[in-house]
Amino acid sequence: MNAEITAKITIVYAREEPPDHWAAAVFLAGPTPRSADVPSWRPEAVAELRHRWRGDGRLVVFVPEDRHGRYPDYDAQVGWEERCLHLSDEVIFWVPRDLATMPAFTTNVEWGMWHDSGRAVFGAPPGAPRNRYLLHYAAASGVPAAADLAETVAVALARIGAGAARRGGERAVPLLLWRERPFQDWYMAQRRAGNELLGARVVFRFGVCWGLHVRMRVAAEDRVKDNEVVIGRPDVSAVVLHRPGRTLDDTEIVLVREFRSPCADGFVHELPGGSGPGRALENALAEVAEETGLVLAPARLREHGTRQVNATMSAHRAHLFSAEVTEDELVRLRGSGPHGAAAEGERTYVEVTPFGRIRRERLVDWATLGMIAEALLEPAPGA
Structure with missing residues (x-):
């Protein structure tokens, strides 16, 4: 590696190998002069980064310019840029277009690929031509924009903060995902199993959900597996509200019906539940109130443990609770609604249904059926 290392800043020029660890990495994206008579803007950007970096560890700066001003291999240059863009925590676009x-x-082209990645910042001098379209999409995608280079660098570093130490394959996980608890829960479980993250690439981010294509060394099998995407989101709390009947099939179950696009007929029948900022029990109580209108005291909830919901695809888990409801509560539930968080596009309808009908008519998916069965069949404490 021929990278330039000064104190806590490492400059990696075009086609040079990145270091094996860092706290943060940025890519300086923007126009590159093709004439020696035209000065590059990147030395000024590097100087700003040196001046402003306050993290505890190493900041890596990817500079897509040849150290000696040569570009002998176009394909290698493109491949290096693609690799290092994906390794970066922030992509600093500075576009002094002439x-x-x-x-x-x-x-x-690069802006079109990265403007909605959650990792881009955009800057351009006020007089630079033909940037209106780029600025439009910066605003539409919530990308911070600045009118001078120093401010553009400052915005990127503010989002990075102190960074986070990463080594080897961990470098491929950007800070915006590394800092998420669902990712850390998954990754720590992999490490406890002895597995090693050799590489990764963010496939998508949508709201609280993300997809990460991973390359893993499987310790128990001494092999590398690299053909899977881990989907993550915050854990959910689910609640089985039930009224015992003469038999298990006669037991009344409170479901909520809600439009969900992936469902065969557009509507899902599921347990009240969801994710939130609180602890699992707090989220369970809040979701029941939001989706059914029923307010429960915490002591009424019985906890049944935590499991993954779809272990071959999604890393998130469901925290299962149950509560026995009264006949009066069932009457109120049947006549209530619609409920949900209307501002978030959620509209839920309460359905009180015998367990036998749920089984026979396949009203719920396998995961939901399993959660209901767990709550109904698990012996009560002390039984």
Whole structure:
């Protein structure tokens, strides 16, 4: 590796190998001069990064310019840029476009690929031409924008903060995902099993959900597996509200019906539940109130443990609770609604249904059926 290392800053120029560990990494995206008569803006950006970096560990700066001003291998250059863009925690776009000397055609393409990644910041001098379209999508995607280079760098570093130490394959997990508890819960479980993350690439992020294509060394089998995507989201709390009947099949179960696009007929029948900022029990009580209108005291909930919901695809878990409801509560539930968080597009309808009908008519998915069965069949404490 020929990277330039000064104190806590490591500069990695085009086609040079990145270091094996860092606390944060940034990529300086934007037009590159193709003439020695035109000065590059990147030395000024590097100077700003040196001046402003306050993290505890190493900051790596990817500079897509040849250390000696040569570009002998176009394909290798493109491959290096793609790799290092994906390794970066922040992609700093600075676009001092000059149609004669730095038209920034490649920058337009890179911006289109990265503007909605959650890792981009955008800056351009007020007089730079043909940036209106880029600025439009910066605003539409919530990308911070600045009118001078120093401010653009400052915004990127503010989002990075102190960074986080990562080594080897961990470097491929950007800070925006590394800092998420669902990712850390999954990753810590893998490490406890002795497995090693060799590489990763973010496939998607949508709201609280993310997908990560991972390359793992499987300790128990001494092999590498790299053909899977881990889907993650915050854990959920689910609650089985029930009224015992003469038999198990006669037991009344409170379901909520809600439109969900992946469902065969557009509507899912599920248990009241969801995720939230509190502890699992607090989330369970809040979701029951939100989706059914029933307010329960914490002492009424019985806890049944935690399991993954779809272990071959999603890393998130369901915390299962149950509560026996009264006949008066069932009457109120049957006549209530609709419920849900309308501002978030959620509309739920209460359905009180015997367990036997749930089984026979396949009203719920296998995971929900299993949670209901667990709550109904698990012996009560002391029984």
